[in-house]
Amino acid sequence: MHGRTGEGGVDPIQHDVIVRTLDRRFTLRAPDRSVYEAIRYLDCTPDISGPAPREVTIAVESGRDYYRIVQDGIDIRQVVGTRAVVEYLHLLLFQASIEDRPRTALLHAACLRRGRQRLLLAGSKCAGKTTFALRLLQSGYEIEGDEHVFIDTSGVIARPRGCRVKASALPILTEMAETIGRAPSYTDDANNKIFNVDPRMLGSTWRIEPGEVDVVIVLHPNHGGYSSIRPLPSTAMVQLLMAEIGLRETARGASIAALAKLAMRAKAFDLSLGDHSSALRCVELALDGQDGDRGAVEPHR
């Protein structure tokens, strides 16, 4: 996020929000404070390994009763209200992030590192990926992304995006709640407030790099209960992850191959996610390789 004054002091103060995708760096230029505060929800500036990104500037300009969204001098959209500005830019940036890897499947999973080890937390919506990822961050893990990874036969890379934390999760994240509560936010149609959290706000780093996965943990919520973990046969892991993967129309076979390769390389576990303290111990055991006999459970079709 950057504030800047126009050249010569003629232009009013403008505010920029920076959003990274893997290949591009978008500068979102807000015309006034209210738009700036709204689009800060999209702020995303991780350190991403690889070549320098292409620069793209998108300006939000005030009209009489609406906002114009302008890219490369072309008026690409007109919307009414700051909320509509956020929603449109959110969609545009999501599409741009996908276009960066047009033939690579997108897996619904949080991506973290512990030292040199990489861990994926997969699971359906509301499984608790982000909340648990933040709990892991508190224990020294580094979050690369909390929502998606691109997956191909060489490994994965997180799709850049800040952690999206629902206000309803703050009571669970007691020690971090105050800091998270200061993050930019957006309130959805159902009146749920969602914060956009940069892991650096919480004293961590935020670096995204491509690499192989060591452990995949499929989360199943057990809210209010205990946590337990069990090894998952690789065929069962592929089966479960198939429900969480977005296959690209032109490269479906390649995406299956990527999943199969992931199953070959990574250990997989099924985590019944209840209390976070015991879940944390379960993950530590999984990463330390104390996983018992992985071949003990017969796969099934």
Added chain:
Amino acid sequence: MSEILKRAPDLEVHEVPDGYVVYQNKRDNVCYLNKTAAIIFEFCDGNLESDEIIARVAKVFDLGSSVHEEIRACMDALVKEGLIQSSTT
């Protein structure tokens, strides 16, 4: 008449530690084969008759004739899923 079994065309077979993940391009479908099913699938190379495959699989696992029906059921499932094709000679 004897029944010959062979792999269906247009399959992408990916080996994983506990079996195969098979993608059927035409049907845009994924099948998961455990180790036993993967071995049966491998024997279906178009050269062996079904009875011969059953005998060989039983021998691989050092099992008696009591499992022949189960092996036959697995082959039938592979045919039903379109992973192998059956022809009579």
